[in-house]
Amino acid sequence: MKILVTGGAGFIGSNLCEYLLKRGDEVICFDNFFSGSKGNIKHLSADKKFMLVKGDVEKPYFFKVNGIYNLACPASPIWYQKNPIKTVETNILGALSSLNLAEKLDCRILQASTSEVYGDPVIHPQPESYWGNVNPIGPRSCYDEGKRCAETLFFDHRRERGVKIKVARIFNTYGPGMAADDGRVVSNFIVQALREQDITIYGDGGQTRSFCYIEDMIRGLVLLMESPDAFAGPVNIGNPEEFTIKELAEKIIELTGSKSKITYKPLPQDDPKQRQPDISLARQELGWQPKIELEEGISKTIEYFSKIVKRKSLKK
Secondary structure (H helix, E strand, O other), X not given: OEEEEEOOOOHHHHHHHHHHHHOOOEEEEEEOOOXXXXXXXXXXXXXXXXXXXXXXXXXXXXXOOOEEEEOOOOOOHHHHOOOXXXXXXXXXXXXXXXXXXXXHHOOEEEEEEEHHHHEOOOOOOEOOOOOOEOOOOOOOHHHHHHHHHHHHHXXXXXXXXXXXEEEEEEOOEEOOOOOOOOOOHHHHHHHHHHOOOOEEEEOOOOOEEEOEEHHHHHHHHHHHHOOOOOOOOOEEEOOOOEEEHHHHHHHHHHXXXXXXXXXXXXXXXXXXXXXXXXXXXXXXXXXXXXXXXXHHHHHHHHHHHHHHHHHHHHHO
C-alpha cells in the first residue's frame, strides 16, 4: 500500500509514518513545516519506501496513493494561535483539497479531528453524540471551529459524493516526538521538571484532562482507517482515565525526582474545565482501547525529553 500522511512531520504524523513504514507500506509525508519538524522524520529518510514532499494542503495537490491520513494542522494553542487565519485555511481548504484527491482516487481518507470540537463541555464524559459548547469567536476558535467545519465537509462529501471517509476525534496525546516548546501541558511540565524550574499551572489545577500515549493513538487511527467503509465515525480516540492538571504535575515531579515547585497563573480564555472521552464506540466498532497507563507513558516520555534537555544544555 502507498499511504499519504499530510502533516507527516508533526508529532502524531511522524509516529504514524514510522508505524506504516515498519509494517511495509510506502509512505509519502506531505508537510509545510509550519509546526512540524524535519528532525521528527530524519531517521526515516534512509528508508527507500519513504518520500518527503514539502508543500501546503490548502492548494490542490496530487499523489497516486491508496489511502490518505489528513493530519495537517498545528495542534497546540501556541502554534494554532500564532497565525489563526492560516489555521482556519489549513483546516477548511486542506480538507477540501484532501477530499477532492480521495474522490479522484476512490480511496479512503481519515480526518484527524479533535476533542476540541466539544469546546468547554457541559456533558461529561463526552460521547460522539454531544454537539459541543464552543465559542465561535474566541482566541481558540480558529482551531475548534476549523476542525468542526472540516468534519462538516467530510460528511457532506460522504453523503453527496460517496467519498470513503473516516473521522477521528483525537484527545490529548503525548509521548516521544513531542516538541519541547509546543506549549502542551505534558511537554511543558516534563521540561520544567527536568530543568528544576517552577512548574506552571494555568488556573487552580482542578481542571481535568485524559492523556493517551502515542502508541495507543496510532493503533486507534490505523484501526479506524482499516474499518469497514460503512463505519465513518466520528469516533473518540483517547484514554478515558481522567486526571487533574495538578495530579499530572505532581506525578511528573515524582517520576523525575525534581525539586520543582508548582506555581499558578490565570486560566486562558475558553480553556476547557473538563475533558474525558467516552470510548464506547471505539471499543464496539474497532475493538480498540488504550493499553498504556499514565505512569508508564510518562516515564517513557521523560526518558525521551531527558536526552533533549541534556543535549541542549551541552550546547550552551
